[in-house]
Amino acid sequence: MGNHRLRKVAHSLVTGLVLATLLVTTFAPNWVSRIPAAPGYTGQAEAATTYEEADMSAASTPSVVSSPALAPMNALVISEPDRMDSLQRAITRGGGYVYVRQGNTLLVGMHELTPGDLTLAGASAVYEDVVSEDDLALLDPVDRDAAQVWNQLANTDSTLDLDALPDDFQARTSTYLSTPSADSSSPARVDDAPGPNATSVYMVGSVTVQVVFVESQGSTENWSQSEIDKVKAEVVSALDWWSTAATTPANPGGESRPPAFLTWNVNYFSPLEGSQADRDKVTVTTEPIQGSIAQGQNGWMIEVAQEFAPGGAASIRNWANEARNTPGQETDWGMVLFVVDSSNDADGAFNGDGKAGGALLNGPWATVTYDGGDLGVSNLEALIAKMVGHVFGAGDEYYDITNDAGCQNDEILGYFLVEHSNCERNNPVPETSAMRAGDNMLAGYREFRLSDSARAQVGWRESDGDGVYDVLDTIQDMFTVPGTDPICPILHIAGVEVLNEAAVPFDFGLWGDGSGGWSPHIWDENTDTYIDPGFDEPGVSPYYQRTNINWLGYVWGRINEGDWIAGSPSSGIAFDSDNTGYNLMLPGNPGEINSVEIVLMNRWEQEAFRPEEEEILNITFADSVGAGSYESNNANVVATYFADGTPGGWTETSDISYSGGSSLTAQLPGSEACFSIEGQEVTLLYTQSPAYGTGTVYVDGELHSTITYTGVDAPQSEHIITNLSSGDHTVQLFVSSGMIDFDAFQVSTTVSNGV
Incomplete structure (x- = not known):
């Protein structure tokens, strides 16, 4: 059993453009709720200023900082009911x-957070050491189970038990393809979201893992609680390994690679735990260890899955899909890991094929024996990790020269159709990689290393050097410079769509195209031929389509390298997979060229889009008006907007009592009239009426005063703003409540009595 995360080793987590975190909430009309830019862009990710559950408009100020360390797993955190999401955000931020x-439990790396910090965020308990028997007794069964796994991890210092291995161990494994009847054609999808058959396309994001301890009705092999507990610790070690492996530098001591933001949501099903109904569901009519994995694929695996998610041959995939869509515990992907008892078996391998484990390429299932063949249960984590790699598209790199069996160098594997260049066949110097076998597998596992081809096969392709994996680097801003110089020197950006296109293979070759779908090019040992699933074998898995789990997380903008200001969704209350547009208001300088920068962050708060220096947009605002009188309906002087920043929102009304014979009225809260002046005083002309409401006046982004429109009918009433400093000033009038009007304004270079 391994404890590689508990060791005091600083594995690096690089986002490329990591976030210095500061929580804010911005909303129209107060665009001035802005964030000071991080001086010099130095330092690493800091704790948020508050750990209370933040409004979804809260975001993290974009800044380029040094890569923070990936915190080793060093705490068990139990969440209060309904606080899990805010607690996870607090930990990562x-x-x-x-x-x-x-x-309700999390196994986490604390970094510099304290138990007190997490208590404020929603933790009911934080354990940095083993959980006592007294505390265990107070936990509900699921949380107690997680705590017992934590206790095992916290009580061991070794990564692998190499002394238990025979000199010539191999722990033989195989990958498999599903039969045509097991996987129907993909149903219609929304955009590029994963369909119900796409349960493990690439290894980025959150994953639900259903771990099944398969029991037989016979007496040859029977699970004990101690065996189950050992395997659980091995499972957690194997899953955590992938989180760290994503960030492993290409060269020892080099720069860390990007994170994959992997969080594993684990559920266990055994004959000794849970409800009696669930215990019965994992009991099958055959002794799994006595057959082959291929027999299990079409036999006892389906027998178990059918009990949880009926669907015949498709029941395993149905179960994986339903598991990842569990309300309150939704994840991006899902898989099923079947563990077969082999404690009384002579070689710890499936008798029918001599294999210690196997997996369906690109999921949804994997299986291992309790002993992992000749590995032994104390080293089972390495085998589980390799099987998880297969579930997410990585091929087996092992080649058996004696039997001329195993991988082929010209296989094309994974969502990105990656050449199997680290296959050991005819390869004099293969890379260290956990997808190999025997000592080579363990060497890769100990060092958290995968070959470059295996990394790309599981989706960890980073092609443009920006520190974001391509599958998360899908967002592009569509904002363009207005066709005419804006009148209001506050740039109103409204309803700008963000392009979010799924990453796809660079070269589809003969195996598909980006408009339809594509499949890998796989060597089938059983027939000694290549198979192109989905083309040569319609309905066979894996078969890929454009798949995107990314979306816009936050938008930030600034003008002239000033303060960063947070944008808001153009629809809904939060950025999510359904909201792809944004609104943003940025204050600039009238009569000048203003440089505009907009930064987009993905759902994991990685900086996913920032314009290059030569791509920064320049916008010239109109000149301020000087001393004189101006009508509100003069579109060359006054700009009007709805609350979201879209032009409009005001209606022109004619009457001889108005200055110039007309006035503008509005009644939707947040509607705005904006203009800029050069002077020390401005007088707003408005109409008092019992039918009107209230308006608020902002000067240079700061709340200045409130206009109460109610009262005796009085057209051309005056609201005087005086004692302004010399120079340019921006004035905004917003609807607060009811209907208000805006008749005209007068600018003076001298001051009088006013507000």
């Missing part, structure tokens, strides 16, 4: 890392 979730 505080520089920590969430490795595993089970029920």
Whole structure:
């Protein structure tokens, strides 16, 4: 059993453009709720200023900082009911890392967070050491189970038990393809979201893992609680391994690679735990260890899955899909790990094929024996990790020269159709990689290393050097410079769509195209031929379509390298997979060229889009008006907007009592009239009426005063703003309540009595 995350080793987590975290809330009309830019862009991710559950408009100020360390797993955190989401955000924004979730518990790396910080965020208990028997007794069964796994991890210092291995161990494994009847054609999808058959396309994001301890009705192999507990710790170690492996530098001591933001949501099903109904569901009519994995694929695996998610041959995939869509515990992906008892078996491998484990390429299932063949249960984590790699598209790199069996160098694997260049066949110097076998597998596992081809096969392709994996680097801003110089020197950006296009293979070759779908090019040992699933074998898995789990997380903008200002969704209350547009208001300088920068962050708060220096947009605002009188309906002087920043929102009304014979009226809260002046005093002309409401006046982005429109009918009433400093000033009038009007304004270079 491994404890590689508990060691005091600083594995790096690089986002490329990591966030210095500061929580704010911005909303129209107060665009001045802005964030000071991080001086010099130095330092690493800091704890948020508050750990209370933040409004979804809260975001993190964009800044380029040094890569913070990936915090080793060093705490068990139990969440209060209904606080899990805010607790996870607090941990990640505080520089920590969430490795595993089970029920209401999290296994995390704390970074510099304290138990007190997490208590404020929603933790009911934080354990940095083993959980006492007294405390265990107070926990509900699922949380107690997670705590017992934590206790095992916290009580061991070794990564692998190499002394238990025979000199010539191999722990043989295989990958498999599903039969045509097991996977129907993909149903219609919304945009590029994963369909119900796409349960493990690439290894980025959150994953639900259903771990099944398969029991037989016979007496040859029977699970004990101690065996189950050992395997659970091995499972957690194997899953956490992938979180760290994503960030492993290409060269020892080099720069860390990007994170994959992996959080594993683990559920266990055994004959000794849970409800009696669930215990019965994992009991099958055959002794799994006595057959082959291929027999299990079409036999006892389906027998178990059918009990949880009926669907015949498709029941395993149905179960994985339903598991990832569990209300309150939704994840991006889902898989099923079947563990077969082999404690009484001579070689710890499936008798029918001599294999210690196997997996369906790109999921949804994997299986291992309790002993992992000749590995032994104390080293089972390495085998589980390799099987998880297969579930997410990585091929087996092992080649058996004696039997001329194993991988082929010209296989094309994974969502990105990656050449199998680290296959050991005819390869004099293969890379260290956990997807190999025997000592080579363990060497890769100990060092958190995968070959470059295996990394790309599981989706960890980073092609443009910006520190974001391509599958998360899908967002592009569509904002363009207005066709005419804006009148209001506050740039109103409204309803700008963000382009979010799924990353796809660079070269589809003969195996598909980006408009339809594509499949890998796989060597089938059983027939000694290549198979192109979905083309040569319609309905066979894996078959890929454009798949995107990313979306816009936050928008930030600034003008002339000033303060960063947060944008808001153009629809809905939060950025999510359904909201792809944004609104933003940025204050600039009238009569000048203003440089505009807009930064987009993905759902993991990575900086996913920032314009290059030569791509920064320049916008010239109109000149301020000087001393004189101006009508509100003069579109060359006054700009009007709805609350979201869209032009309009005001209606022109004619009457001889108005200055110039007309006035503008509005009644939707947040509607705005904006203009800029050069002077020390401005007088707003408005109409008092019992039918009107109230308006608020902002000067240079600061709340200045309130106009109460109610009262005796009095057209051309005056609201005087005086004692302004010399120079340019921006004036905004917003609807607060009811209907208001805006008749005209007068600018003076001298001051009088006013507000």
